[in-house]
Amino acid sequence: MRVHAVELCNGKSKPHSIQTSLLLLTLILIFLTIIPLYLLNHSQSPEPKPSPKIGISGLRSVEKVKECDVFSGRWIPYSKGPYYTNETCRLIIDQQNCMKFGRPDTEFMKWRWRPEECELPFFNAMEFLELVRGKFMAFVGDSVGRNQMQSLLCLLSSVAYPEDISHKYTSDETYFKRWFYSEYKFTLATLWSPFLVRAQDADANGHSLNSLMSLHLDKVDEAWASQIENFDYVIISAGQWFFRPLIYYINDQIVGCHNCNQEDITSVTKYYGYRMAFRTAFKTLQKRKNYKGMTILRTFSPSHFENGAWNEGGSCERTRPFTNQEKKLDGYTLEFYLTQVEELRKAEREGRKKGLKLRLLATTEAMLLRPDGHPNRYGHSRALERNTTIPDCVHWCLPGPVDTWNELLLYMLKREAWRFSVRRN
Numbered sequence: 033m034r035v036h037a038v039e040l041c042n043g044k045s046k047p048h049s050i051q052t053s054l055l056l057l058t059l060i061l062i063f064l065t066i067i068p069l070y071l072l073n074h075s076q077s078p079e080p081k082p083s084p085k086i087g088i089s090g091l092r093s094v095e096k097v098k099e100c101d102v103f104s105g106r107w108i109p110y111s112k113g114p115y116y117t118n119e120t121c122r123l124i125i126d127q128q129n130c131m132k133f134g135r136p137d138t139e140f141m142k143w144r145w146r147p148e149e150c151e152l153p154f155f156n157a158m159e160f161l162e163l164v165r166g167k168f169m170a171f172v173g174d175s176v177g178r179n180q181m182q183s184l185l186c187l188l189s190s191v192a193y194p195e196d197i198s199h200k201y202t203s204d205e206t207y208f209k210r211w212f213y214s215e216y217k218f219t220l221a222t223l224w225s226p227f228l229v230r231a232q233d234a235d236a237n238g239h240s241l242n243s244l245m246s247l248h249l250d251k252v253d254e255a256w257a258s259q260i261e262n263f264d265y266v267i268i269s270a271g272q273w274f275f276r277p278l279i280y281y282i283n284d285q286i287v288g289c290h291n292c293n294q295e296d297i298t299s300v301t302k303y304y305g306y307r308m309a310f311r312t313a314f315k316t317l318q319k320r321k322n323y324k325g326m327t328i329l330r331t332f333s334p335s336h337f338e339n340g341a342w343n344e345g346g347s348c349e350r351t352r353p354f355t356n357q358e359k360k361l362d363g364y365t366l367e368f369y370l371t372q373v374e375e376l377r378k379a380e381r382e383g384r385k386k387g388l389k390l391r392l393l394a395t396t397e398a399m400l401l402r403p404d405g406h407p408n409r410y411g412h413s414r415a416l417e418r419n420t421t422i423p424d425c426v427h428w429c430l431p432g433p434v435d436t437w438n439e440l441l442l443y444m445l446k447r448e449a450w451r452f453s454v455r456r457n
Contacts, residue, residue, distance in 0.1 A: 097446045097449075099447065100149035102443055103398070105145055105147040107353040107433075110142055110144040112142075113141055114141045114432075118130075118131045121185070123189065124430045126412040128430040129429075130410040130429035131410075133407075135429070140352075141429075141431050141432060143402075143433070160187075161188060161216045163446065163449060164264075165218060168263040169267070170220075170256075170259075170267070171267045172268045172269070172313075173226065173268060174269070176426065176428075177222065177267065179434055181209075181220065181222045183431075183437065194213045195211065196209070197210050197211070197212045198211075208222070208224055209221060209222045224255070226273040227247055228252070228313040229250075229251060229252055229308075229313070230247070234279055243276070243277070244277040246279045246281060247278050247280055248281045249282055249305060249308035250283065261323045264326065267330050267393065268328070269330040270306075271368065274290075274302050274305055274306045275291075275302060277290065282308075303367055310375040311378075315379070317383075318379065318386060318388060323388075326448070327389065329392055330395060331394050331395055333396070334400050335406075336402075342422060342423075347408055347409070347425065349408065350403040353403070354400070354402075361396065368396075369394075373394075376390055376392060391448075393444065402433040406423075406426070406429065407424040407427060408424060408425060409424075
């Protein structure tokens, strides 16, 4: 282009060459005008458009989930540590905030669950929230179930913080919580019911950590059951409360008791009450006319008191997991586990006839190997404020091994989405 300009300026070209050069110059000027306009219109957007929402249908159609037994495996070292800390998640309550209250070691946060047959995917907060977009999820049970819900809140906090809307539904905002993720129209709730069935104090000395209580094994606790029909996912669990002294009722008549020390009442095992409570809970979910959700049983969570029971000086001082060779699923832990799983399988067969889904979240084996993950003396519980010498070897530190429950939960949700996609196509 510069060559043509020099020739024109020097006046050494012939008339025909001058005409040709003028034509070429005109064409060049036209191209120099058109090309920038074209590039402006096609290569630059005046305002970048937001990324489209993935949506559940998109997740179902693009990701295949490898089917394997994710509940049988071992804990392996993972040096990168947890998804969050007590500084990055402001939703950890004092009862599980082990680092806040001075726990000196951090190794308990540096392990991952490795299934024998496959790799357990890492927790993806965005993926989880897309899967539950527009849904309702409830954790029904005791404070260990609430422990899982609080873990989930922290795992999701990397993407979004919810609004606490508990006051709109209850005056008891300690035991009945609701959180709302407005961007995803997702509601997360915890509904307190440590026995799942109707319970009341029966001790003349009033309620305490080990006081006598009455259970109506054939009557569900309406505190949770009356709210459940609109929920899409119900994660149900119960455990440690069944060790306390209990009197069992059916049809408003005493049928036995566990550890009640009353000679005129037949003694029965704690497993009897445990079985009947889950049977009643599952039947209730099946009979609720408008309940169409998925019921997920999160299995028994073992405690790890050593050198004495919880009220006899026991504690949990270990800082590393057990290996599979050091600890086996047996004794009362195995019995509790088998009892609730048997009731789930019975309910599953009945639920299938009505199109209801019941699923197993079998965390017992994995958690049996984690004596290192409890708060022990590094947590502050309101229930223990009057006796701070009692360590907590029942609940789990946050962050900690309980976060694995939600990795497993996400895996289950993705698997269900994939199965639905296969059936639909």
